Structure formats: structure tokens, C-alpha cells
Amino acid sequence: MTEAQDEAGHPRASPVARATLLAYLLLIVYASWFPFSGWRNTGLSPFTFLNLQPQRYWTGFDVMVNIVGYMPLGALIVLSLYPAVRGVWAVLVAGIAGILVSGTMETVQNYLPSRVPSNLDLLTNAGGCLAGAIIGACFARSLLDQSRLYRLRRRWFAAHASQGLVLVALWPLAQVYPQGYLFGNGQVLPLLSEWLSEWLDTDIDLVTMLRGDTIMTVEQYWLSETIITACGMAGAGLALLCLTRRGAPKLWLMLALMAVGVVVKTLATSLFFSPDNALAWLTPGAEGGFLIGLIMLAGLAFAPQVAQRRLAVVTLVLSLIVVNTIPANPYFLSTLQAWQQGKFLNFNGAAQFLGMAWPFIALWFLLLPSHRLNRN
Structure with a gap:
């Protein structure tokens, strides 16, 4: 999943992970703000959803989708930071990034009549990103440096691919x-x-x-x-x-x-x-x-x-x-x-x-x- 190691054998960053992270962020933005029409200002604070009131209408399916949808984001952030930032610090950075990304998506949804911002969505999205980051940190080295997939990547595909x-x-x-x-x-x-x-x-x-x-x-x-x-x-x-x-x-x-x-x-x-x-x-x-x-x-x-x-x-x-x-x-x-x-x-x-x-x-x-x- 990454490029070849340098001459000293040290691991290098993964362009594949970074390109995938960018693509996944674009998909999150489009999915969160679709259909990009009917923008309006309700006059309320865009941070009104940041309260301690429990959500009245929600389903287990929605919670599951929010968690699963943000897990790849957390894993990709950790893999993109490797090897410059690893372990607990990479998980911490990914967790903060998940809160910022999800918070931005929910805040902008205040201006879309077809979307409803929710503190539950923020919590589950951030939790999914953190869970994905933990999984990514556990498997980063084996995925990027030692895996069979990595060896096939080097054997079958060009360096710029x-x-x-x-x-x-x-x-x-x-x-x-x-x-x-x-x-x-x-x-x-x-x-x-x-x-x-x-x-x-x-x-x-x-x-x-x-x-x-x-x-x-x-x-x-x-x-x-x-x-x-x-x-x-x-x-x-x-x-x-x-x-x-x-x-x-x-x-x-x-x-x-x-x-x-x-x-x-x-x-x-x-x-x-x-x-x-x-x-x-x-x-x-x-x-x-x-x-x-x-x-x-x-x-x-x-x-x-x-x-x-x-x-x-x-x-x-x-x-x-x-x-x-x-x-x-x-x-x-x-x-x-x-x-x-x-x-x-x-x-x-x-x-x-x-x-x-x-x-x-x-x-x-x-x-x-x-x-x-x-x-x-």
C-alpha cells in the first residue's frame, strides 16, 4: 500500500493512503451536504445542535451507519500520518480531526433545509473515526511495511501508480x-x-x-x-x-x-x-x-x-x-x-x-x- 522503503530500510509515507484519504473526505462532504440546494439562514446560531438534549428521533440503523461511515476516515488519517506520527499520537490526531470534520459537516447542515444537524450524529461520527484510528494504528506497520499486498504492489505496479x-x-x-x-x-x-x-x-x-x-x-x-x-x-x-x-x-x-x-x-x-x-x-x-x-x-x-x-x-x-x-x-x-x-x-x-x-x-x-x- 505504500511506496518502496528508502535505501536505509526505513519506512516511507504512503501516497495511496493520502490519496484515498482525500477522496474519502470529498465523499463525506458531498454526502453530508447533498443536495447543495435551498441554502437559507434560519437566524439561529449554527452551533445550536451542540447541546445536552437527547435526540428524539433516531434509529439503530442511523447510529450504525454514522459509526461505520467514519471508521475508514480514522484509519486513513492514521495511515496517512505514518511513519511521521505513530501510535497513540496518531490516534489522538485522528480523533481530533474526526471531531472537527464531523462538527463542520453538522454546522453547515444548519443552512440546508433538507438536512438536520444533530449532537448524536457528531458523537457517533467522532466515535467511529476514533475506532477506525485505533484499528489503523494497530495494523499500520503490517499493512504498510510487511504485508503481502505491499509486496505485490511493488512487484506488479509502477512506482508512480x-x-x-x-x-x-x-x-x-x-x-x-x-x-x-x-x-x-x-x-x-x-x-x-x-x-x-x-x-x-x-x-x-x-x-x-x-x-x-x-x-x-x-x-x-x-x-x-x-x-x-x-x-x-x-x-x-x-x-x-x-x-x-x-x-x-x-x-x-x-x-x-x-x-x-x-x-x-x-x-x-x-x-x-x-x-x-x-x-x-x-x-x-x-x-x-x-x-x-x-x-x-x-x-x-x-x-x-x-x-x-x-x-x-x-x-x-x-x-x-x-x-x-x-x-x-x-x-x-x-x-x-x-x-x-x-x-x-x-x-x-x-x-x-x-x-x-x-x-x-x-x-x-x-x-x-x-x-x-x-x-x-
């Missing part, structure tokens, strides 16, 4: 939010239309403005989904492959990434809605696109890394163009209305952000000059 591995690991999670097309991440125009409509107080549909009133046929929808699915998975797979060394099991790594993406998509659909709809995303267009994507990745698995990186950029850009210039799939919309949404809908803000932002972050990373250093 740390941030890229975090990005690739987030790709399956980017499939959690319900999307009209399989692997159709980066659909920003509908969200921009919604924000502009609210800001300008008028109905704006950027997709319609770009396309006009052209009506798509069923065959065109299928073709579009095939392109989106194939390019979306090829972009993610190539982003992984261009991080690997020559001796890495490229095909197996690529297949594992695709398998995890499909499993996460299936489980998320089942949890968000109902088990009967777990495979609702498996349409003819998705099947064809998945097969084409696998063929593309298999053929490019051992191509030069420069070619893999450039083709990853091309496929991601093509997927973004198509997914943002076609109207919503009417079959998906009708199915979405018929689904019964479950408890995990509370996480749709963070899931939507990750699904929307992943291709753009991937493009930024793939265009970094550090890739030119990967020659082994």
Missing part, C-alpha cells in the same frame, strides 16, 4: 448510483440543467439544446448503450493496465476489476431498490458493449503503455460525449419509477458525485506527465 490505484479502486464504487446506461459515468448535463434551472428560475435542458428535437429509435438507444458500455469499461481497464509492470498478470487484474464492477453494480441495484431488479441493468445494449469491451481489453492488454494510456483517454472522452448528448433512456426511466427505493438511498449524494466525477478525474490523471516515467 499510487494515486492511479486509488482511482481505479474507486471505479467499481462509481457504478453504485443508478444510471441509464451500464458504465455510463460522467453524465453531467442533466445535473447542470437542474442547477441552472434553479438558479435562473426557468426550465433549461442542455441535452435538448444540443440535440434539438430529434427522436431516437430503439436501435439507436441500443447502439448508444453499446458504445457507452464498451468505452466506459475499456477506459477503466486501460487506466489500470497502463499502471502495471511487464511481469504483472495483466489479464487477471483486468478481469478482476471488471468482475468487481459488475458485482458492485448488481448488489447496489438490489440494495437501492429490490432483489428482483438486481439485473435490470443487463440490457441487450449492455451485453453487446460488455462483450466488445472485453475483446478490446484482451487485445490491448500487452500493448505499449503509451498506447494504452492514449486509448484510455480516447475511450473515456468518447463515452462522455455519447452519454451527455443522448436523452435519458425511456426504458430506464419507466423502470426507475416502478422500483421501490430502500434505506441506502441516503447515500445517493456521494454515489452520484463519484459516478459523475470519475471519468473527469481519470482523464486528469491519465494526462499527467508522470506516466512517461513508466518504462518497466
